[in-house]
Amino acid sequence: GQSLEQPSEVTAVEGAIVQINCTYQTSGFYGLSWYQQHDGGAPTFLSYNALDGLEETGRFSSFLSRSDSYGYLLLQELQMKDSASYFCAVRGGGATNKLIFGTGTLLAVQP
Amino acid sequence: GAGVSQSPSNKVTEKGKDVELRCDPISGHTALYWYRQSLGQGLEFLIYFQGNSAPDKSGLPSDRFSAERTGGSVSTLTIQRTQQEDSAVYLCASSLSAGVGDEQFFGPGTRLTVL
Numbered sequence: 276g277q278s279l280e281q282p283s284e285v286t287a288v289e290g291a292i293v294q295i296n297c298t299y300q301t302s303g304f305y306g307l308s309w310y311q312q313h314d315g316g317a318p319t320f321l322s323y324n325a326l327d328g329l330e331e332t333g334r335f336s337s338f339l340s341r342s343d344s345y346g347y348l349l350l351q352e353l354q355m356k357d358s359a360s361y362f363c364a365v366r367g368g369g370a371t372n373k374l375i376f377g378t379g380t381l382l383a384v385q386p
Numbered sequence: 387g388a389g390v391s392q393s394p395s396n397k398v399t400e401k402g403k404d405v406e407l408r409c410d411p412i413s414g415h416t417a418l419y420w421y422r423q424s425l426g427q428g429l430e431f432l433i434y435f436q437g438n439s440a441p442d443k444s445g446l447p448s449d450r451f452s453a454e455r456t457g458g459s460v461s462t463l464t465i466q467r468t469q470q471e472d473s474a475v476y477l478c479a480s481s482l483s484a485g486v487g488d489e490q491f492f493g494p495g496t497r498l499t500v501l
Contacts, residue, residue: 371434
């Protein structure tokens with residue numbers, strides 16, 4: 276089977292840096308993705324790591340260690356608009372590439 | 387261009403009724419996915435289409451759930467004899483293909499409430 280674990284909630288202040296961790300157990304591994312979802316909105320893609328290391332996209336970075344079955348999303352210079360749920364997801368690979376999602380981390384950014 | 391669209395945005399139905407949920411993927415996207423999100427939970431995979439074929443239906447929770455895709459475009463998810471536990475947001479996503487590097491773009495979802 277496949278499972279992903281994330282903290283359920285994280286709170287931080289504007290301008291700070293926050294790290295959201297994700298550990299996974301999968302029968303096969305084809306990469307780790309991160310999605311952002313505002314309340315009532317559609318999930319939107321943030322990043323994808325297929326190989327070990329850090330991927331940087333603006334204020335957001337994502338890290339993967341395949342040997343540790345671990346990744347994280349790093350958000351810098353937090354803004355109020357970053358308050359949302361963040362999901363890590365493992366790609367199912369094979370013929371489908373379906374996403375297997377974690378239960379999500381609710382990030383609350385305070386002034 | 388337009389993103390993924392879904393209709394209706396909200397659906398309230400009575401237990402035992404059938405419902406149909408529609409998804410219009412991004413034009414040219416050959417892969418289409420249906421997911422379900424219960425309150426406060428992550429997304430749960432339901433079914434995957436490549437073109438009009440569904441090679442992976444492993445996430446459909448029961449035989450009351452079915453889906454089809456026509457013309458390699460629009461998809462319909464049908465739930466027969468709805469139950470209260472079917473209440474959730476049903477999300478559709480599409481991607482250019484089913485390659486591992488292909489990003490999935492999600493629609494806004496249909497919020498289904500079964501009374």
